[in-house]
Amino acid sequence: MYRTHNCGELRINNVNQDVILSGWIQTIRKLGGMTFITLRDRYGLTQLVFDENISDELKQKVESLGREFVVQVNGKVIERSSKNPKMPTGEIEIVVNGLSILNKSEIPPFTIEDETDGGDELRMKYRYLDLRRNPVRKNLELRHRMGQEIRKFLDGENFMEIETPYLIKSTPEGARDFVVPSRMNLGEFYALPQSPQTFKQLLMISGFDKYFQIVKCFRDEDLRADRQPEFTQIDCEMSFVDQEDILNTFEKLAKHLFYEVKGITYNEKFPRISYQDAMKYYGSDKPDLRFDMKFVEITENVQGKGFKVFDDAEYIGGINAKECANYSRKQLDELTKFVQRPQVGAKGLVYVKCNEDGSYKSSVDKFFSQEDLKMWTDLFNAKQGDLLLILAGSKNSTLNALNELRLEMGNRLDLRDKDKFAPCWVMDFPLLEWDEEEQRYFAKHHPFTSPKDEDIELFGTDPGKMRANAYDFVINGVEIGGGSIRIYNSDLQKKMFEALGISKEESEDKFGFLLDAFKFGAPPHGGIAFGFDRWCSVFGGSESIRDYIAFPKNNSGRDVMIDSPSQIDKKQLDELMLILKK
Numbered sequence: 001m002y003r004t005h006n007c008g009e010l011r012i013n014n015v016n017q018d019v020i021l022s023g024w025i026q027t028i029r030k031l032g033g034m035t036f037i038t039l040r041d042r043y044g045l046t047q048l049v050f051d052e053n054i055s056d057e058l059k060q061k062v063e064s065l066g067r068e069f070v071v072q073v074n075g076k077v078i079e080r081s082s083k084n085p086k087m088p089t090g091e092i093e094i095v096v097n098g099l100s101i102l103n104k105s106e107i108p109p110f111t112i113e114d115e116t117d118g119g120d121e122l123r124m125k126y127r128y129l130d131l132r133r134n135p136v137r138k139n140l141e142l143r144h145r146m147g148q149e150i151r152k153f154l155d156g157e158n159f160m161e162i163e164t165p166y167l168i169k170s171t172p173e174g175a176r177d178f179v180v181p182s183r184m185n186l187g188e189f190y191a192l193p194q195s196p197q198t199f200k201q202l203l204m205i206s207g208f209d210k211y212f213q214i215v216k217c218f219r220d221e222d223l224r225a226d227r228q229p230e231f232t233q234i235d236c237e238m239s240f241v242d243q244e245d246i247l248n249t250f251e252k253l254a255k256h257l258f259y260e261v262k263g264i265t266y267n268e269k270f271p272r273i274s275y276q277d278a279m280k281y282y283g284s285d286k287p288d289l290r291f292d293m294k295f296v297e298i299t300e301n302v303q304g305k306g307f308k309v310f311d312d313a314e315y316i317g318g319i320n321a322k323e324c325a326n327y328s329r330k331q332l333d334e335l336t337k338f339v340q341r342p343q344v345g346a347k348g349l350v351y352v353k354c355n356e357d358g359s360y361k362s363s364v365d366k367f368f369s370q371e372d373l374k375m376w377t378d379l380f381n382a383k384q385g386d387l388l389l390i391l392a393g394s395k396n397s398t399l400n401a402l403n404e405l406r407l408e409m410g411n412r413l414d415l416r417d418k419d420k421f422a423p424c425w426v427m428d429f430p431l432l433e434w435d436e437e438e439q440r441y442f443a444k445h446h447p448f449t450s451p452k453d454e455d456i457e458l459f460g461t462d463p464g465k466m467r468a469n470a471y472d473f474v475i476n477g478v479e480i481g482g483g484s485i486r487i488y489n490s491d492l493q494k495k496m497f498e499a500l501g502i503s504k505e506e507s508e509d510k511f512g513f514l515l516d517a518f519k520f521g522a523p524p525h526g527g528i529a530f531g532f533d534r535w536c537s538v539f540g541g542s543e544s545i546r547d548y549i550a551f552p553k554n555n556s557g558r559d560v561m562i563d564s565p566s567q568i569d570k571k572q573l574d575e576l577m578l579i580l581k582k
Contacts, residue, residue: 002072008044012091014077019094021046022072022102024132025065026112035062036093039073042137047080047093048073054097061099068105068112068129074098125560127551139548143536146261147214150234150532153256157249159210159236164199166192166216171510176220178229181576192218195529197446198514200237201486204525205517209239214532223555225544226478226534230553234481234535237527243469243485246526247425250481254423254473261539264421271424278426283403285429288477289422291415293319293406295399296380298390307367309348315398318350318390320380321409325353325387332363339391339405346401352376352388407477416476418541423475431455431466432499440501445470447496447511449484450526456492463499473530480535483528490518 003022010019023041030036033052038045050062065071075096084090109125110118112132123130130136151161170177170191177191193199195217203211213235220229238246251270258264271289278285281294297317302310310316321327327335332351339346352373353361360373368376380388389405391398410416431451432441441463443449451459455466469485487493493515497507507515533545546552553559573580 006043007041007046070103072100159212164196232532234530239523239525283399286479313392315395316392321387350390431468481530485526488522
């Protein structure tokens with residue numbers, strides 16, 4: 001027996017018990033003739049005591065110990081004289097009378113503590129050591145707990161978990177596929193799935209009316225904090241349902257997770273916002289509703305006064321930063337530099353201070369009177385002490401810049417509390433998006449999304465105005481998931497392919513299997529896919545999904561621990577009939 005207890009479970013009621021513990025040495029402290037060691041395993045920490053009366057043999061073993069040695073000890077639990085309230089086991093310690101060194105350790109390249117001295121790349125290179133740290137372990141415990149609760153809920157709702165293939169056909173539409181050469185079919189390639197989309201629709205045609213899968217997906221795209229080349233989806237599909245059925249079902253799932261994992265109860269329905277209103281008031285299809293600060297458009301109210309920046313603008317709008325009229329010139333200059341950053345894209349910033357004496361101070365006083373500024377403040381519903389921040393330019397770029405400014409002010413004013421959650425649904429997305437460079441439409445979500453029934457007739461006249469039966473689930477400005485009611489008949493699917501510029505031959509080549517399946521009695525169906533990694537990171541209060549993945553890639557798509565991707569030898573290339581071009 002390597003252990004009778006783990007390092008996190010012993011308490012004051014275990015005093016006088018003989019125990020065996022195993023784990024890693026976290027710290028060694030020598031005080032006079034006594035040695036104190038903190039022993040760690042997955043469950044916690046326990047303090048070990050070696051007093052000055054131990055045998056010479058045991059003393060020699062203790063002298064040889066170092067950080068991260070793997071040891072087994074046996075001893076007696078005693079009450080600790082100087083208790084540590086920060087440790088769950090802080091009321092007790094173990095007086096050791098036997099020690100076995102199970103394995104030695106080199107000095108680790110960084111301290112394995114909650115607050116480590118290791119940088120990101122170093123910790124990724126030695127990820128197996130990083131995983132020993134409490135914060136990383138707790139992240140994976142949260143992920144495990146959420147996965148168990150998701151399965152429990154969906155099983156209770158009669159969903160069946162069904163696995164779908166990883167080696168599929170390449171149908172590039174959106175992100176790039178990862179491709180896999182086939183040795184048995186030379187010159188041909190599999191692709192790794194960006195999602196199980198077509199398979200879950202085929203399962204609906206097969207009669208499995210409630211499917212789910214917690215599944216790996218793969219996209220060869222540029223990385224950022226909330227993207228990895230391989231990520232995990234909670235993939236779900238239902239038959240004989242409309243949009244309302246799906247929203248109600250998965251709102252129940254979200255409320256279940258909020259309650260079971262975070263201890264938060266939601267009795268009211270989650271807010272529902274149209275895509276049009278989300279863009280109008282927040283400049284984003286994933287608005288952060290933890291704070292207000294909605295956009296106010298003033299284009300028609302401020303033009304014609306000789307201020308060229310406004311007069312030449314397609315859109316003029318801003319936000320009311322309440323109780324910020326005391327912002328200094330330095331702070332306003334910082335905000336101006338912020339909106340001028342390339343990733344924000346504004347040319348400048350106009351401000352109006354609503355002074356406590358009822359007057360107004362603005363960066364455009366030369367062009368606008370106190371009466372003009374009073375009219376602006378009325379439009380913003382501003383009070384004395386408030387600060388208006390206004391941007392102007394082309395509509396789309398200005399809305400995007402205002403979104404970034406709004407989030408920046410939310411950060412500066414501590415309005416984006418990680419322990420506060422504001423879930424919502426965003427609805428009625430455009431079905432199609434026009435790409436100027438390629439001069440064609442692309443699917444806003446994917447080619448199998450159904451349009452609103454009343455918009456189907458626009459396929460032949462104005463497809464850009466069509467709305468999708470699509471919905472996104474958003475928490476705190478992060479898109480957690482999205483889905484749609486699917487097209488389930490061949491004629492409508494063919495119209496969709498035509499609108500996307502996909503020829504009959506190309507659609508047959510890429511999706512013929514699905515179009516054929518539609519001919520054999522496809523039921524009405526729809527579904528949703530949640531980003532499991534993202535949901536974990538939002539619940540855990542982190543901006544990076546890497547913190548919730550056991551072995552993530554870095555921003556270059558590399559696993560620096562195993563040095564992947566890597567070259568393969570010539571024999572493998574020859575078997576696959578591949579030649580590398582330089």
